[in-house]
Amino acid sequence: MRMRPAVAVTFLTATLSASMLPATAQAADRTAADDTTFSNVVVNGGKDIVLGLTTRKTVTITWTAHDPQGVAASWAYPWHGPNTDDADGVFPLPAGACVVSPADPTTSTCKVSLGVDAARDFDHNGLAGAWKVLAGAQDTTDEWTEIDEAGTANFKRYAEVTVNASPEPVKKGRTITVTGRLTRANWDTGTYTGYQDRPVQLQFRKKGSSVYTTLKTVTSGVGGKLKTTTKAKADGYFRFVFAGTPTTGPATATGDFVDVR
Template sequence: MRIRATVAAVSGALALSALVAPAAHADELVGDTKISNVVVNGGKPVVVAATGSKSVTVTFTATDNSGIAWAQPILYRGPDIDRAETGAIANSSDGTAKCTKVNATTSTCKATFTLKQRYNLINEVAGSWKVWALAAAEDGDYVQKDNAKSFKVQRLSKLTVNASPEPVKKGKTITVTGKLTRANWDTGTYTGYSGQSVKLQFRKKGTSTYKTLKTVKTNSKGDLKATVKASADGYYRYSFAGTSTTPAVNAAGDFVDVK
C-alpha cells in the first residue's frame, strides 16, 4: 500500500500532517529491497532567498531481485518523520518519484520538491533536514528509511564592504565597514546577522590571494567595522565562514589606492 503524505499549516509553521500505512515509525525492511546513492540538490546545501521558492531535486538508486515497482521520498525537518516540524512531498501528482529501469533489478529514481518562504520555510527550521524514503518491489518487498540522507537548508547570506578614504596616504588609517545580512523567511526581508565572527582580508594589487588581517564580530544589526594602516594598493573584503543555518559568503573586494 502506498504511503501518501500531505503538508498543512500548523501555528504558522508547516508540518507533515498525514502518513498512512505502512506506518512511518522507523526503518523497515521486508525482503531484499535496497535504497542507495541518495543525492540532494547535487550534493550542495539548499540555500533559499528571503522571498520566493527553491526547487530541490533528489535522486537515488533502488534495487530488488524482482525489480522496483515504485518509490517515494519525503523531505522533512525534525527528529524523525513522526515528529516532523515541516517538510515537503514531491511535486508529482501522487507524491512519488519517477523511477527509470536500468536493468531487471535496478532503477534510478528522481523527485523534485519545492521549498518556499512562509509555506514550509520559517526561520526556525533552517539547518539540518532529512530524506525519508521508501522503495517497493514488484514482489511485495519494500524498504523504508527514516533518514536516507541528511542535508542542510540554509538562509541566503549577503556581505558588503567599504574601505575609506580612497585614495589614502601610506601609513594613514583606513576604516573598513560592512554588513552581514541573511534571509529572514518570517518577514521576506534581509536582516542583520548579529554576533558573528567575520574576517577582514586584504589582497595586494597584482596578487591572487587574500590574507586575513583580523577578525571582527558583527553588532546587533549585523554591522562590521575595523581599522588598518594603509600599506599598499589592494583590495579589502570581509569573509564569513558560515554556520549550520547560513552559508559562507565573501564580499566583493573594495580597491584602495595608496599614495
Template sequence: MQSWLLVVGALSVLAVPGGAQADEHEGDTQILKVVINKGHDIALGTTEAKKFTLQVTASDDSGIKEDFTVPSLWKDSKGLVIPDNPTGNCVPHAGAPTTSTCTYRMTFHPRIDPQDNTTAGTWKAAVSISGNDGDYMSKDAAATVQVRRYAKMTVNAAPEPVKKGKTLTVTGSLTRANWETYKYAGYTGQPVKLQFRKKGSSAYTTVKTVTTGSLGALKTNVKAATDGYWRWSFADTSTTHPATTTADYVDVR
C-alpha cells in the same frame, strides 16, 4: 511506531513530520543511496524558491516500481516538502536492470516550507521504494541535508584613494534571511574575516577577524600599504549559509 503513509491514488507519500519512526523492510528491496541537492546545502532567502533534486538509488530482483512511492523532506513537526514530480523518473542502470536511480524534482518555498527560523538546520529524507513484485523498503532518515538561512554582506573601504601609511577604514554589514518577517536582519556577535588581495595577485590573505556588532555592523582600521582589494568573509553557522562580499579596490598613493 510505524511510518505515516499518505496514499494518493496509486502514489504512497512517506511523511514523517512528528519525529523519527521505525524503518520498514520486506523482501529483497534495498535503498542503496540517497542524494539531496547533489550533496550541497540548501540556502533560502526571503522570496526566491530553491529548486533541487532528490535522487534515490535502489534495487530489487524484479526491478523498481516507478509510480508507487514518493519521498519527502521533513524536520521535526514543523516542516514537510514533497516532490514536484511524484513519479520520480526512475532509470534502470545500464547492465544492471534490477537497480534504478529515481530523480525527484523538489522546491523549497521560503514563505511556505520553513515555518519559522527554528526550522533552519538538519532536514531528513523519508524514502520508501517498492519492487515490481511488491517487496519494499522504507527509511525515515535515509539521508540528511542542511537547510540554512541565506546571508548577505556589504563592504566599503575608505578613503579612496589613500596615502601610503595612512589609516584605511573598512566597514560593512552581515545580514541573514528572517523566515518570520521575510526581511534581512543583522546577524550580531559573529566572527568575520577581513581579507586583502594585493593588486596583481590571485590569493586573498586574512588580515584580522572582526566580530559583528549591532545590526550586524562591521568596522575596523588598517594601515594602507599597497594597492589592492578588500573584502569580508563569513564562514557559516549551523543555521546560516556562508557569505563573502565582492571586493572593494583601493588605490594607495
C-alpha cells in the same frame, strides 16, 4: 507544512512510466519489504540549499533502490522535525523517475525534482539546518517499505555582508577604517536582520593580483555591524568574508578599492 503529503512514485518497466501510490498503501504500516535497501541518497548534488526570503529553486534528489524481488516503484522526500508523524517541514513531490539497471533488474537508479519556495515553505527560523530524507520503495510483489533517515539535506538561511574602506584616497602608512554589516534572512519576520557574534575575515587583494589574503578576523557586533582598522600599504581591494554556520550560508562582500598615494 504539518500535513504529510501524498507520496509521488514511479512504476518501472523497461521504459519509464509514472503513477501515484494508491491511497491504501500510503496509510499502511512500514513493516513490509524489509529486504529493500537504499543507497547513494544525494540532495542538490551534495550542496547546501541556501534560501533567502523569496528564493525559488528546483532541488533534485537522486538515490539507488535495491530489492531482490525487483523494484516496482520508489520515492524520496526531505522532512524536518522529531519524526515523520510530527514533522514541521515536508515537501509534497511531483512524480519522479527510476531506471532499472539492464545488468541487474533488482537495482534501480532514481531521480526526482521538487520546487522549493522560501516564502511558502519556510515560515520560521527553526527550519534552518539539517533535514532528513525519507526513501521508500514498492517491490514487484506489492510489498513496500520506507526508511525515514535514508539521507540528509541542509537548508540554510541566506546571508549578506557589506564593506566600506575609507578614507579614499589615503596616504601610504595611514590608517584605513573598514566597516560593514553581516545580515541574514529572518524567516520569522520576513526581513534581513543583523547576525551578531560571528567571526568574519577581513581580506585584501593588491591591485593587479587575483588573490585575496586574510588580514585579520573581526567579530560582528550589535546588529551585525563590522568595524576594524588596518594600515595603507598599496592600492587594492578590501572585503569581508563570512564562512557560514550549520544554519546560515556563506557570504562574501564585493571588494572595495582604496587608492594609496
